[in-house]
Amino acid sequence: MTFGKRFDALTGAGLLGLAGYVYWEGSSMPQAAKGLGPGGYPVFIAVGMAILAVIRIVQALVRYVRDKNAAPTLTLSRGAFFRVLWFLALVFAYLALLPHAGFIPASIALLVYLTHFYGYRRLWANVLVNVVFTISIYLLFRHFFLVLLPTGGLFG
Amino acid sequence: MSLGYFLEGLISSFEPMTFLIMFLATVAGIVIGALPGLTGAMAIILSMPILARITPAQALLVLAAIFCGGMYGGSISAILISTPGGPSASATLLDGYPMAKQGRAGKAMGIAVFASFIGGIFSSFGLLLVAPLLARLALSFQAQDYFSLSIFGLTIMASAGGGALVNGLVAGWIGLLLSTVGVDGNMGMSRFTFGFPSLMSGVNLLPVLIGIFAMSQLLENAEGLLVAHQSLKQDLKDIWPSWLDMKRISLSLAVGCVVGIFIGIMPGAGGAIACFMAYDIARRLYGSRAKFGSGVIEGVAAPECANNACTGGDMVPLLTLGIPGDVQTAVMLGALMLIGVRPGPLLFVEQREAVYTLLAGMFVIQFLILFLGLAACRVSPRILAVPPGLLNPIILIFCVVGTFTLGNSLFDVKMALVFGFIGYLMRKFGYPGAPLVLGLILGPIAEDHLNRALLVTDNDWTTFVTRPISCFFLILSVLSIATALYSSYREAKLAGKTAAEPAGGRG
């Protein structure tokens, strides 16, 4: 997929929307008798952001009009993007599972899978390194740093 | 500052036990500083049980060693894996990592060690010679002056991190926006917390830092199977800077030292701000002589020098006023109080022996860092030889664990992940991450001082120009923006004059 200059304008529009929201929220906060009320700062930021957003939109449109054949802002293959999303999903799942499964099992599972995912195919070395690593980290943190990494229902 | 006391202090810092403790503490500082997610603050906490068992002089040395070592250590991971080991190494990766990608990691690290050493020596002198004077200077700053100073810091946002001016500003502004999340300082209202109690104290710096720099890199690496580029052959012979190198970076070093110690003595400002400021000021001063951002040694020297120069500065308000400049010095303060060393104006009198041992020891620590750093230079680039498939997930777990340890909270880690994704998108679309971090740091500082200035002067906005110091910084800010605009205008013109963009291609 490619994102051309028109996409920049879209980002600009998005920022403008964000600025609007912040401005609205900020001005609905109570005013202080003296000094900056809670709303003052957000309003200021919203104004600045709106200006930047407008500049961005204008810049993007101008570039688009001027040179239709300009190199796109971003070219990303479908596959690559999905790999990124999949990675994100995995890590989120890992974080959600941590309190239930415990640090050691969850991390080992994640590590082994990801190492494979990143292209390292020697399975035995993979598993060995990751197991040793995870357990060492856990022990190090527990006894030396005195930080209890999450332990799940299975091992807690 | 009497020479006699200093020499006494120097001698006591070489006592075998003291020296050994100092050595170990420096190693610990460097190692923990290098690991992303683990901060010097944590190292200090770990050392607390040990601190209780040694003399106050030794305890002071331990704290200083961890602090200084940590400042240097962050550069190791910044250069090798584009992840700052701590906030104060955020600017080092801007030129350090490109150098690593070109196979010049050894040289980058050598420059980092050297610059850190110079910065550290400079700040040790500063601490020794002018501590009480510096403290008085810090006291003459009031809220208005701090505000203008932070405005000046914010103007650096635009150009920090390279990339188009507008992109940098947008990133910085998003950082500012993020800094408003949390409870406001004036009336205690929660802003933009959406009902998440963990957000009430604001968006934490560490998760954002880890996310924007580390996780986003990991995500980018996830795009394709990783092969060659990270197992690049690194040149490990050419580490120590040559005379020519030293001449080239002398301007960077000068900027780093001055900015570092200045920012350091300001209570409330620390290494993170110093490194960016030094980077940007050096960039402007060098102009076209050095292409900052492409992997030039000048770009590594400035921030590394600044963050170590900051250490001595940071200790000035800590020791003389008992006021910490950042999280690390705040923890140091706690540690000091726990062992009975009470910072304040009487410290130099009541605990003279301990303080002088510290002042002298600071110099010794810098040499230790030099020595250990060079050793690290030879050893640590080998980490790049580890297959990236194995290394990346391990880095991920380090980030997770480190972020978790900060506040015992998985929420922080999730936030880091979210920012990882945001950072990834930003990378892809050409928005630099550094300004966002800067905005996040400076935002609350600016607001806090602005608020107070207005409260004290009864909403009098002219006070910012009537106070000389404040006025000075505002003028600097305007100049800073003007020069940034001018140079970006000239760059655009230059690009227009050279061959037009290649026709064809999709899009």
Next chain:
Amino acid sequence: MRIKGIAAVALAVAFAAPPAFGGGFPEKPVEAIVPWSPGGGGDLVFRALAAVFPKYANGQPLLIKNIPGAAGVPGIIEFMKAKPDGYTIAHWNPAQTIKTHMTKTPYTATQFKGVANIVNDTFYHLVAADSPFKTLRDMIDFAKANPGKLTVGNAGTGGGSHFAEVLFEEKAGIAATAVPFQGGGPLVTGILSGQVMAGSCTIPEGASNIKAGQLRILSIYSPERHPFYPDTPTGLEQGIDMVFSAYRGIVAPADTPPETLRALQDIFRKAITDPGFVKQINDIGSNPTFLTGAEYDKIIAQDSENFLKVIKELKMGDIYNK
């Protein structure tokens, strides 16, 4: 499956519980949740406590879990998940009580059971050495003659020192401008640099500066002359009917059985009166004051009422600011 095997063994080793000492509470480490980052606020006090705790607790350690964040809210939320078996306790102080009225917190200040009070830090008014205010009266007269012009710093909006100031102004019948700083350190700098005319501080903020002659105490709000500063008049002596200190103590989950509470209380009574502990706390500048759980409960409840009144009046925070 080999993985699970190795992991199981490793974990078994890691979790090997120490043998109980002839029965009796506690039989494993006690965890204390401190809603501050290490080195800040109550953390130091709890660490000092942790140093003497094993002596009176069957050798079991007191593990400190720092959960920093806005006036303790994330920390207490975590605390609420704890089992009421006496093995998890939490730090409590006025700032946390205040917070329950400033925002919608999923807990109230009085829902937990007090175990003991540890230290008692009295509030006092500080001025720079060269300030024109020589006595408290001077400051009050100035404020009465120039309403709103007197600037008094505090260590943070919604914190104990802020409320101390509000209470003071009520009793003295004046209106001044409260100037928030980000903590005690910046507050003291602010007074020294002349940014504010006076500061509402908590002992021992500014102690070393007082000793060095850079700051002066106008009055201390303790019932009698404070042991650290026997030459300084109290608020009462100068005509202000105000006695206010920050009580820092320990709370346990509400359903903790009374015998466990008593056992904990006993341990802490001995710990807080331990000479080593007292010395360390005095070094920090604080004043160890043991109070029983019941007495501490009363203080928290009283504080809660007082704070609620002030918050409603001044329309602070998220709940009452309309």
